[in-house]
Amino acid sequence: GESVGLHLPTLSVQEGDNSIINCAYSNSASDYFIWYKQESGKGPQFIIDIRSNMDKRQGQRVTVLLNKTVKHLSLQIAATQPGDSAVYFCAERRIQGAQKLVFGQGTRLTINP
Amino acid sequence: NAGVTQTPKFQVLKTGQSMTLQCAQDMNHNSMYWYRQDPGMGLRLIYYSASEGTTDKGEVPNGYNVSRLNKREFSLRLESAAPSQTSVYFCASSEYWAQYFGPGTRLLVL
Numbered sequence: 204g205e206s207v208g209l210h211l212p213t214l215s216v217q218e219g220d221n222s223i224i225n226c227a228y229s230n231s232a233s234d235y236f237i238w239y240k241q242e243s244g245k246g247p248q249f250i251i252d253i254r255s256n257m258d259k260r261q262g263q264r265v266t267v268l269l270n271k272t273v274k275h276l277s278l279q280i281a282a283t284q285p286g287d288s289a290v291y292f293c294a295e296r297r298i299q300g301a302q303k304l305v306f307g308q309g310t311r312l313t314i315n316p
Numbered sequence: 317n318a319g320v321t322q323t324p325k326f327q328v329l330k331t332g333q334s335m336t337l338q339c340a341q342d343m344n345h346n347s348m349y350w351y352r353q354d355p356g357m358g359l360r361l362i363y364y365s366a367s368e369g370t371t372d373k374g375e376v377p378n379g380y381n382v383s384r385l386n387k388r389e390f391s392l393r394l395e396s397a398a399p400s401q402t403s404v405y406f407c408a409s410s411e412y413w414a415q416y417f418g419p420g421t422r423l424l425v426l
Binding site for chain 1: 320347357358359360361364366374406410413414415416417418419420
């Protein structure tokens with residue numbers, strides 16, 4: 204069935220390097236995507252979102268890229284810091300006008316000093 | 317603003333007991349949601365409320381009921397808890413598309 208998935212369940216990077224977290228989706232009708240960060244013992248925290256009419260959106264140290272041709276979403280974190288250690292989820296809105304989001308299972312990002 | 321708040325933070329129940337999880341938001345959002353999070357399963361939608369006075373089932377509604385008490389509050393009730401309902405429960409709210417989450421309730425059913 205259709206699902207929001209992630210290429211890697213874990214990602215380990217050196218402090219100061221850039222991190223890239225990937226997400227694949229299968230529903231070509233999805234029109235909105237969002238990235239969340241979840242630290243241990245806490246609720247998911249909104250990072251950045253992007254609509255399907257955009258290819259790229261930048262925030263503070265984060266960039267989301269959307270490739271609709273291959274149904275791929277990525278989150279880039281610049282100059283990764285220890286505080287970036289968390290599980291990162293992507294989510295999609297599959298039906299235009301709907302309020303429900305479908306979440307992927309998450310990628311754990313660990314930072315090596 | 318406190319955002320989304322949830323009570324209690326932790327709860328242990330025996331099989332068959334009932335309880336209500338409380339959620340409140342102070343962002344004046346119309347929509348509210350209840351999710352459960354299990355290891356390896358991601359976030360799964362239990363119920364949601366698109367606006368005050370309406371509720372709809374999500375992906376995993378069996379064994380749960382909800383009440384949208386007013387625009388601020390959305391409660392989740394377990395009438396007869398089962399071990400399979402051991403999980404972390406998150407409440408969220410939204411005005412448009414981005415959902416904002418509370419800190420979660422960790423529930424253990426023995």
